[in-house]
Each structure stands twice: as structure tokens, then as C-alpha cells.
Amino acid sequence: MARRDEYESRVEKFLIPIMEENNFELVDVEYVKEAGTWYLRVLIDKEGGVDILDCENISRALSDLLDE
Numbered sequence: 001m002a003r004r005d006e007y008e009s010r011v012e013k014f015l016i017p018i019m020e021e022n023n024f025e026l027v028d029v030e031y032v033k034e035a036g037t038w039y040l041r042v043l044i045d046k047e048g049g050v051d052i053l054d055c056e057n058i059s060r061a062l063s064d065l066l067d068e
Contacts, residue, residue: 007031007040014065015042018058023047 001009008029019026027043044050044058 004031011040011042011062011066014062015058018061018065019044022054022057024050024054024058 008031011029011031012026015026015029018024023046025045027045028041030039030041030043032039032041042058042062044054046054
């Protein structure tokens with residue numbers, strides 16, 4: 001398994017409880033290099049759509065887990 005795939009898989013495991021708790025669907029996790037910089041992208045959805053506050057809440061929750 002490539003390191004990128006490993007990172008994506010580990011992030012998915014962190015996100016599953018957060019997604020279930022907030023009634024979100026985890027669409028995809030991407031760890032990609034663009035213009036020499038690595039980016040972690042989490043694509044989410046929920047019934048009725050996702051707004052900026054949803055993105056903020058998930059981002060903060062994931063950030064806390066990644067910091068640990």
C-alpha cells in the first residue's frame with residue numbers, strides 16, 4: 001500500500017464516527033500533491049446538502065483528531 005493510500009485510509013477511520021454522529025456521508029478522502037504542496041481533502045454530503053458551517057464543524061473535529 002502506498003503511503004498516500006495509507007494516509008487516506010487512516011483519515012477515513014478517524015472520520016467514520018464523526019460522520020455517523022452528525023448524519024453525514026463520507027464521499028471521499030484525497031491526499032494529493034498540487035504545485036508542490038500536499039493537501040488533504042475530505043468530501044462530505046448529507047441529506048439537504050452541506051453548508052459552510054458543516055464544513056467548518058467537520059474540519060475542526062478532524063483537525064483535533066489529527067493533532068492528537
